[in-house]
Amino acid sequence: MKNYRVAILGSGNIGTDLLVKALRSESLACVAFVGRSYTSPGMAKARALGVTCSDRSIAYIEEHAQEIDLVFDATSAKDHAVHAPILKALGLRVIDLTPAKIGSICIPAVNQDSSLGSDNLNMVTCGGQASIPVAYAIGKTHSEIDYLEVVSSIASKSAGPATRINLDEYIDTTEKGIQAFSGAKHTKAILILNPAVPCIDMQTTIFAAVRNPDLDALKSVLDPIVAKIRSYVPGYRVIVGPILENGRIVVMVRVRGRGDYLPEYAGNLDIINCAAIAMAEEFAKEGRA
Amino acid sequence: MSKAVNVLISDPTLRDGNHAVSHQLTREQIATYCRAADKAGIPIVEVGHGNGLGASSLQVGLARTDDETALRTARENLPNSKLGIHVIPGFATIERDLKRAMDYGVDVVRVASHCTEADLTERHIRFCRANGKTVFGVLMMSHMIGKDMLAEEARKMENYGAEAVVIMDSAGNYLPSDVKERIDHLLETLSIPVGFHAHNNLGMAVANSITAVEAGATILDGSARGFGAGAGNTQLEVLVAVLHRMGFETGIDLYRMLDAADLAEGELLKEHPRISSISVVSGLAGVFSGFSKHVQRLAQEFDLDPRDIFFELGRRRIVAGQEDLIIEVSSELAAQKKAGL
Numbered sequence: 001m002k003n004y005r006v007a008i009l010g011s012g013n014i015g016t017d018l019l020v021k022a023l024r025s026e027s028l029a030c031v032a033f034v035g036r037s038y039t040s041p042g043m044a045k046a047r048a049l050g051v052t053c054s055d056r057s058i059a060y061i062e063e064h065a066q067e068i069d070l071v072f073d074a075t076s077a078k079d080h081a082v083h084a085p086i087l088k089a090l091g092l093r094v095i096d097l098t099p100a101k102i103g104s105i106c107i108p109a110v111n112q113d114s115s116l117g118s119d120n121l122n123m124v125t126c127g128g129q130a131s132i133p134v135a136y137a138i139g140k141t142h143s144e145i146d147y148l149e150v151v152s153s154i155a156s157k158s159a160g161p162a163t164r165i166n167l168d169e170y171i172d173t174t175e176k177g178i179q180a181f182s183g184a185k186h187t188k189a190i191l192i193l194n195p196a197v198p199c200i201d202m203q204t205t206i207f208a209a210v211r212n213p214d215l216d217a218l219k220s221v222l223d224p225i226v227a228k229i230r231s232y233v234p235g236y237r238v239i240v241g242p243i244l245e246n247g248r249i250v251v252m253v254r255v256r257g258r259g260d261y262l263p264e265y266a267g268n269l270d271i272i273n274c275a276a277i278a279m280a281e282e283f284a285k286e287g288r289a
Numbered sequence: 290m291s292k293a294v295n296v297l298i299s300d301p302t303l304r305d306g307n308h309a310v311s312h313q314l315t316r317e318q319i320a321t322y323c324r325a326a327d328k329a330g331i332p333i334v335e336v337g338h339g340n341g342l343g344a345s346s347l348q349v350g351l352a353r354t355d356d357e358t359a360l361r362t363a364r365e366n367l368p369n370s371k372l373g374i375h376v377i378p379g380f381a382t383i384e385r386d387l388k389r390a391m392d393y394g395v396d397v398v399r400v401a402s403h404c405t406e407a408d409l410t411e412r413h414i415r416f417c418r419a420n421g422k423t424v425f426g427v428l429m430m431s432h433m434i435g436k437d438m439l440a441e442e443a444r445k446m447e448n449y450g451a452e453a454v455v456i457m458d459s460a461g462n463y464l465p466s467d468v469k470e471r472i473d474h475l476l477e478t479l480s481i482p483v484g485f486h487a488h489n490n491l492g493m494a495v496a497n498s499i500t501a502v503e504a505g506a507t508i509l510d511g512s513a514r515g516f517g518a519g520a521g522n523t524q525l526e527v528l529v530a531v532l533h534r535m536g537f538e539t540g541i542d543l544y545r546m547l548d549a550a551d552l553a554e555g556e557l558l559k560e561h562p563r564i565s566s567i568s569v570v571s572g573l574a575g576v577f578s579g580f581s582k583h584v585q586r587l588a589q590e591f592d593l594d595p596r597d598i599f600f601e602l603g604r605r606r607i608v609a610g611q612e613d614l615i616i617e618v619s620s621e622l623a624a625q626k627k628a629g630l
Contacts, residue, residue: 171385195405196606
């Protein structure tokens with residue numbers, strides 16, 4: 001039953017891809033697609049799909065709060081800092097797709113159940129969604145991680161203006177996320193945009209410097225986690241490792257998207273949005289409470 | 290009376306050279322070379338990890354000397370020369386890295402991106418300008434796009450507040466005609482000075498740098514003895530000698546420059562930069578020079594021909610900062626080899 005009412009705030013690449021996914025969902029009803037300009041490509045797409053649109057941003061949400069159960073914030077870190085207290089005062093549940101770090105960190109494959117108690121979920125970053133499950137598995141199987149690093153490469157075309165202007169926040173939020181879930185003493189995140197044509201698929205490498213690496217134990221914990229991720233992001237797969245190379249544990253994952261709004265190469269868009277939709281559907285199961 | 294400087298030299302010996310020693314330059318080496326460079330009157334001395342500020346990593350290589358130590362040491366030993374840094378957004382953030390670098394006394398910030406991604410530099414460039422620093426925009430791997438797109442990206446950097454734009458031939462792939470075409474078009478498009486940074490994979494570093502100056506570029510990068518990634522950079526003491534012979538003024542004392550180069554050879558270099566066979570392949574394939582050490586290591590680990598790895602990296606159009614992809618490509622090539630393909 002499509003009866004859990006969601007609104008999407010932000011009409012860029014992320015918001016528009018979310019819209020396509022929400023419309024496909026069996027339990028979500030997209031009641032509003034809200035941005036700042038009717039001329040954006042995302043807004044045109046939403047109107048073509050017959051979804052209620054507004055160019056009045058957060059003001060529209062404030063006026064229609066009674067008709068909404070959950071808001072996806074797909075604007076920018078700076079904007080979410082403004083939106084978060086307003087949405088809280090309205091009593092609306094929020095899934096934040098910006099790297100604002102205001103809500104509690106949510107990685108469905110790792111902490112879905114404990115996340116259901118929060119009214120603001122932060123989906124970290126695309127690189128965080130791809131790497132944190134691996135970082136978590138390394139943390140589970142190694143008592144001391146001196147250092148953990150994640151490097152993501154994404155296609156230039158998959159990074160819109162908000163993603164680009166949020167680069168520093170992306171790095172900071174991803175680093176804090178991998179630290180929280182792995183227990184590593186130090187963490188680092190790096191993001192590379194590659195303009196190659198045809199576009200490259202999103203790819204993330206996790207490097208770890210640990211005492212006494214145990215690849216078999218890591219693999220046994222990682223495999224079921226990867227299976228769980230694939231249940232909501234079908235295009236996620238491990239392409240290298242775990243291996244030990246030059247004294248480091250190396251795991252590489254690749255994410256191919258479903259090609260909903262941007263083409264399949266934009267796995268970065270897909271993984272964070274699939275995670276957000278998976279959580280919204282969990283809330284829908286719980287009802288509107 | 291000294292003549293007005295008409296070619297500004299920026300010396301990345303202690304930054305690009307770090308690639309050649311897997312980022313192992315020590316505090317003492319930094320101090321020694323800075324003193325010599327300062328005596329020679331080199332206007333800008335760039336210091337840091339090979340990929341710049343905040344780039345010490347498992348991906349590219351862990352630096353022996355952290356940013357703070359390296360920059361403070363350089364500052365103490367550069368009474369006259371300006372202290373420069375290379376900053377790649379995606380590696381270095383404003384909060385974690387750039388703000389601190391300013392406290393260490395950096396004068397010139399060179400904010401770099403892959404040649405098509407200039408918009409990633411906007412916040413960093415604006416931040417440096419707002420803090421009164423000299424800022425250059427740097428477009429890396431510039432051989433990967435044509436002159437029009439390159440000028441468009443450079444124009445963005447100018448709009449953000451860059452006071453000059455430097456294009457890098459990071460793979461050492463250019464021939465003089467490629468350089469001339471791009472510098473000509475940049476100068477037509479921009480109203481700020483233009484610079485050039487060469488690598489010597491195809492033996493063209495000095496020739497390409499001279500071509501850039503003749504086309505109107507006014508900033509050139511060069512390293513003592515060519516100490517830099519892959520086949521090395523433009524050999525600075527040679528460049529200065531050639532520029533002076535051509536009648537250009539750099540403000541650099543040639544004898545002391547030669548002394549600094551001799552000192553670099555004795556104190557910094559593990560091996561003399563040379564155009565090895567795989568550097569030729571790397572230049573032809575248009576692959577980032579800094580990958581050289583990684584490719585050699587992985588070729589050994591996976592029992593592969595490093596030339597095959599370079600050509601495959603070139604085919605995939607890998608950009609600077611994607612060292613992890615060398616692992617993937619190597620493991621794939623090894624699997625193919627095993628399957629007898």
